[in-house]
Amino acid sequence: LADALYWDTLDPYHYVRLQPLSTDEVLVIIGGEDHKAGEADDGEQRFAVLEHWARERLPDLGAITHRWSGQVLEPIDFVGFIGRSPDEEHVFIVSGDSGQGITNGLVAGILIADLITSGSNAWEDVYSPARKIYKNLGEYISENITPLKNFAEYLSASEIASVEGLRSGEGCLVRSGLQKVAACRDQKGQLHLHSASCTHLGCVVHWNSLEQCWDCPCHGSQFAPDGTALNGPAVSPLAELEKPAHHQAAE
Structure with a gap:
């Protein structure tokens, strides 16, 4: 495989790059199969689909040595937020890299340096964090009703007694x-009970x-089993609640 960056335009998309380990060893880094944070709990299936996609195209691919997932910030109009923070004269923002952090980092290094030293840059309006976004308004509206849909979950749930059936690694x-x-x-069988309300805005x-944590679907916050x-x-951590007096550890 030639040393390059590869990606497709499918939804969910896929990408491939190489990472040399030594003169005769190369890691192939394959990513994709993304989903909105907090709205899916099927990591194993996504890894399986990703491996199948990769082996179809790279039949000489060796054993999988590492697997992980991470969050990517995706602006609605696909352009990063780089520049002066709205209403803040001396605060600058670099965010919304869409997985292109190296490229956007270079852009930010040039753009923000210009804003500080000369007060302007030819790209500042394109990347401005204060810009008005008119593209993909349907997705914008959908994203912003996520908290409303999420708050409706307060109306449905099993009774707390059902936690007795939880096994290690389940939530x-x-x-x-x-x-x-x-x-x-947690993986040691310790039961944790916390408020399900995210400490950012309450979703x-x-x-x-897969990651053994709590995800917030509204803005991407994550919390450990112990609420951290x-x-x-x-x-701030999730608020801790008292455990039922009769709870037992699970295998």
Whole structure:
């Protein structure tokens, strides 16, 4: 495989690049099969589809040595947010890289340096974090009703007694009175009960069995089984709740 960056235009998309390890060893890095954060819990299936896609195109591919997932910030109009923060004269933003962090980092290094030293740059309007976005308005509206759909989840959930059936590595949403509870057992069998309300803006978190964490579908925050905030915008942990007196550890 020639040393280059490869990607397709499918949805979900795929990409390939090479990473030399030594003079005779090369890692092939293959990514894609993305989904909106917090709206799917099928990581194993996505890895399987990704491997099938790769082996069809690279029949000499060796063993898989590493697997991971990560979040990518996708602006509605596909252009990064680079420049002066709205209403902040001396604060600058670089975000929305769409997985193109090296490219956008170079653009940001030029653009922001110009804004600081000369006050302007030819690209500043294109990348401006304060720009008005008119493309893909349907997706924009869909993204912004996610919190409304999410809050409706407060109306449905199993009773908290159902946590007795959780096995190690499993998580679910349950109800304790009017309160929505994020319940999970970590890999050691320890039961954790926390408020299911994300500490950023209150959306209901969802269990991510692959990464063993709670994901917020509204803005991408992630929390460890013990409630610790792992990924922003949330910085505070999920509120801890009292465990039922009769709970037991699970195998």
